[in-house]
Amino acid sequence: MxxxxxxxxxxxxxxxxxxxxxxxxxxxxxxxxxxxxxPSGCGKSTxxxxxxxxxxxxxxxxxxxxxxxxxxxxxxxxTDVVKLRKQVGIVFQKPSAFPMSIYDNxxxxxxxxxxxxxxxxxxxxxxxxxxxxxxxxxxxxxHASALRLSGGQQQRLVIARxxxxxxxxxxxxxxxxxxxxxxxxxxxxxxxELKTTYTIVIVTHNMQQAARVSDATAFxxxxxxxxxxxxxxxxxxxxxxRTEDYITGRFG
Amino acid sequence: xxxxxxxxxxxxxxxxxxxxxxxxxxxxxxxxxxxxKGVGCxxxxxxxxxxxxxxxxGGISSAIVGTLYLTLxxxxxxxxxxxxxxxxxxxxxxxxxRFTRLVELSAEALxxxxxxxxxxxxxxxxxxxxxxxxxxxxxxxxLALMILPTxxxxxxxxxxxxxxxxxxxxxxxxxxxxxxxSKIVIPSALPGIITGVILSIGRSVxxxxxxxxxxxxxxxxxxxxxxxxxxxxxxxxxxxxxxxSMERAYGTALLLIIMILIINYLANLSLRRFSYxxxx
Ligand SMILES: Nc1ncnc2c1ncn2[C@@H]1O[C@H](COP(=O)(O)OP(=O)(O)OP(=O)(O)O)[C@@H](O)[C@H]1O
Ligand SMILES: [Mg+2]
Numbered sequence: 344m345x346x347x348x349x350x351x352x353x354x355x356x357x358x359x360x361x362x363x364x365x366x367x368x369x370x371x372x373x374x375x376x377x378x379x380x381x382p383s384g385c386g387k388s389t390x391x392x393x394x395x396x397x398x399x400x401x402x403x404x405x406x407x408x409x410x411x412x413x414x415x416x417x418x419x420x421x422t423d424v425v426k427l428r429k430q431v432g433i434v435f436q437k438p439s440a441f442p443m444s445i446y447d448n449x450x451x452x453x454x455x456x457x458x459x460x461x462x463x464x465x466x467x468x469x470x471x472x473x474x475x476x477x478x479x480x481x482x483x484x485x486h487a488s489a490l491r492l493s494g495g496q497q498q499r500l501v502i503a504r505x506x507x508x509x510x511x512x513x514x515x516x517x518x519x520x521x522x523x524x525x526x527x528x529x530x531x532x533x534x535x536e537l538k539t540t541y542t543i544v545i546v547t548h549n550m551q552q553a554a555r556v557s558d559a560t561a562f563x564x565x566x567x568x569x570x571x572x573x574x575x576x577x578x579x580x581x582x583x584x585r586t587e588d589y590i591t592g593r594f595g
Numbered sequence: 596x597x598x599x600x601x602x603x604x605x606x607x608x609x610x611x612x613x614x615x616x617x618x619x620x621x622x623x624x625x626x627x628x629x630x631x632k633g634v635g636c637x638x639x640x641x642x643x644x645x646x647x648x649x650x651x652x653g654g655i656s657s658a659i660v661g662t663l664y665l666t667l668x669x670x671x672x673x674x675x676x677x678x679x680x681x682x683x684x685x686x687x688x689x690x691x692x693r694f695t696r697l698v699e700l701s702a703e704a705l706x707x708x709x710x711x712x713x714x715x716x717x718x719x720x721x722x723x724x725x726x727x728x729x730x731x732x733x734x735x736x737x738l739a740l741m742i743l744p745t746x747x748x749x750x751x752x753x754x755x756x757x758x759x760x761x762x763x764x765x766x767x768x769x770x771x772x773x774x775x776x777s778k779i780v781i782p783s784a785l786p787g788i789i790t791g792v793i794l795s796i797g798r799s800v801x802x803x804x805x806x807x808x809x810x811x812x813x814x815x816x817x818x819x820x821x822x823x824x825x826x827x828x829x830x831x832x833x834x835x836x837x838x839x840s841m842e843r844a845y846g847t848a849l850l851l852i853i854m855i856l857i858i859n860y861l862a863n864l865s866l867r868r869f870s871y872x873x874x875x
Pocket of ligand 2: 388389436516
């Protein structure tokens with residue numbers, strides 16, 4: 344309980360009149376990987392985005408309840424959203440490289456946070472790209488446009504970009520969806536490696552992947568959190584019939 | 596392989612094709628006509644001397660400088676203002692906002708007003724009321740007002756076209772709103788913004804009536820912003836309408852065309868350089 348990196352209480356999220364999340368209570372532990380699973384449209388992305396207040400960028404959204412990170416409610420009025428987002432990084436479902444060079448993409452985060460020394464930036468860029476398994480492919484063309492990269496490469500670039508600002512918590516929304524099996528398995532290795540220093544929340548449609556990489560798994564359905572258990576338990580002995588149906592592929 | 600499915604397709608093809616050919620031919624015809632008639636009077640003196648005897652003799656250097664000067668003053672004012680307004684409306688106002696709609700409607704209405712009306716306003720307000728007289732300042736400000744709506748609307752469109760994902764990704768990295776706007780949104784929209792600016796330069800350079808009313812038609816070299824100035828378009832108007840010299844009118848027209856081509860070329864060049872840096 345006190346190792347909870349993120350504590351969510353009574354979270355409701357609305358898009359205009361539509362309620363996408365219903366009263367979510369969950370404790371996400373630090374230095375663990377938590378997987379979110381559930382059928383398309385059940386609210387996984389919405390939940391993820393509520394953890395660093397990205398939903399409020401969409402007009403007409405409303406959030407109720409508490410999300411406590413590092414002992415503070417991030418929805419409190421005096422929260423510094425910029426600081427929060429630096430602390431809680433996100434890899435979006437749809438990778439989107441900025442229209443600038445590969446180098447500038449990765450250096451963007453550090454730069455806006457005040458890192459200007461070329462040597463320091465070089466170091467951060469190299470380290471982040473290596474962590475994201477992209478370095479070998481792009482080290483000779485760091486100053487070429489990032490838009491020329493393939494979909495899977497862009498996805499890894501986006502991961503590097505998030506790592507570059509050194510967040511404490513990393514949210515990943517289907518980070519492997521555009522990756523080939525080899526890159527995907529490398530990404531899983533990366534996640535295993537990252538969890539020693541970061542807290543990771545990952546959305547995935549791939550049950551095997553969830554089972555392999557995560558310590559705990561949460562199953563969402565129609566905006567409700569149905570079941571949340573240590574991963575082995577959830578996959579081997581699901582408590583809820585609906586969870587069992589989903590993980591055995593009977594629906595969704 | 597047969598290029599057309601049937602006669603109807605063929606007919607449509609030739610009709611639209613002839614439209615394109617007609618446009619190209621008209622352009623070539625006008626430019627060639629002006630070039631042939633005007634090239635004879637273009638000389639070093641024509642480029643470097645100020646007009647004498649109302650333009651019968653001497654050159655048109657003061658009109659060239661006047662044109663560039665007026666355009667520069669217009670841009671210095673309208674670009675920051677127009678782009679700033681566009682950024683404010685697109686980034687800092689809700690998507691559906693009465694205020695935005697009101698400004699957009701005003702801009703559209705302003706863009707549709709004939710330039711001579713702007714000239715009249717500039718004459719009454721800058722020249723008479725503020726007492727700036729016929730001057731580069733009065734003329735430049737009038738042109739600025741005239742092109743402001745275009746610059747604002749084209750910038751607005753360009754900024755709106757920047758994908759939301761860019762903004763989300765930037766904000767999610769902990770960037771502030773302004774960092775996101777200045778480092779991601781505006782650079783991504785720059786090609787579109789510059790296109791609007793090029794259009795506006797074309798309009799300013801070619802504007803005659805409004806400039807005549809606000810900058811005057813003095814033949815001397817404008818130095819200070821408070822000096823009166825004659826633009827090339829105004830000079831051309833006098834040369835032709837008062838029968839001073841048709842040959843020199845064509846020469847001036849030719850230089851006017853060349854100037855616009857050069858401006859377009861430079862703008863395109865910088866645009867391509869820039870988008871190369873962006874997109875590789
Ligand atoms: N911007 C929005 N405006 C209105 N409704 C939205 C918006 N974004 C999501 N929704 C709705 O909220 C619900 C949850 O969406 P969400 O994107 O969180 O689902 P998801 O679990 O991530 O699905 P997927 O697996 O397909 O990515 C869906 O019914 C969706 O239609
Ligand atoms: Mg989703």
